[in-house]
Amino acid sequence: xxxxxxQGEGVQHDCCAPVETPVVVQxxxxxxxxxxxxxxxxISQSHQHTAVAAASEQxxxxxxxxxxxxxxxxxxxxxCVGLPLLLLMLAEFVxxxxxxxxxxxxxxxxxxxxxxxxxxxxSGGQFFASAWHGLLRHNTNMDTLVALGTG
Numbered sequence: 001x002x003x004x005x006x007q008g009e010g011v012q013h014d015c016c017a018p019v020e021t022p023v024v025v026q027x028x029x030x031x032x033x034x035x036x037x038x039x040x041x042x043i044s045q046s047h048q049h050t051a052v053a054a055a056s057e058q059x060x061x062x063x064x065x066x067x068x069x070x071x072x073x074x075x076x077x078x079x080c081v082g083l084p085l086l087l088l089m090l091a092e093f094v095x096x097x098x099x100x101x102x103x104x105x106x107x108x109x110x111x112x113x114x115x116x117x118x119x120x121x122x123s124g125g126q127f128f129a130s131a132w133h134g135l136l137r138h139n140t141n142m143d144t145l146v147a148l149g150t151g
Contacts, residue, residue, distance in 0.1 A: 078123040085112055124150055 088108075091097040101108065128151060130143035 074123040078119045081115060081119050085115065088112070120150060 092101060124146075127143045127146045130141070131147035134140050134144050
């Protein structure tokens with residue numbers, strides 16, 4: 001900026017003189033005068049506006065409550081299916097149970113896959129839907145990562 005100022009027309013440069021920066025203060029523009037009288041809105045319109053705002057707020061709260069209940073149903077379904085499968089997986093670390101389950105590994109794997117498919121589709125379906133929409137819009141997010149990691 002100093003270089004630009006030096007080259008400007010009509011700019012004098014003195015290396016020892018202090019540089020003063022002009023301060024521009026804008027005064028607020030105030031116009032005084034008579035204004036037309038403003039009438040308040042009728043009470044019925046004001047009440048109607050308040051009632052509409054309250055109804056829309058109540059609808060938003062109800063929608064949020066429905067979404068929360070839906071997510072909790074999905075969670076409890078996934079937990080009820082997942083916990084027994086977790087215990088079945090941990091049974092392989094018990095030496096006596098590991099030998100008992102050895103002959104059933106392939107059948108057990110297919111059973112577990114079929115049992116976890118509804119959890120993946122219903123409880124995790126929102127991640128797949130969001131990842132698909134993100135792919136179509138060339139915009140990925142954390143849902144894409146979850147869908148790739150679980151699907």
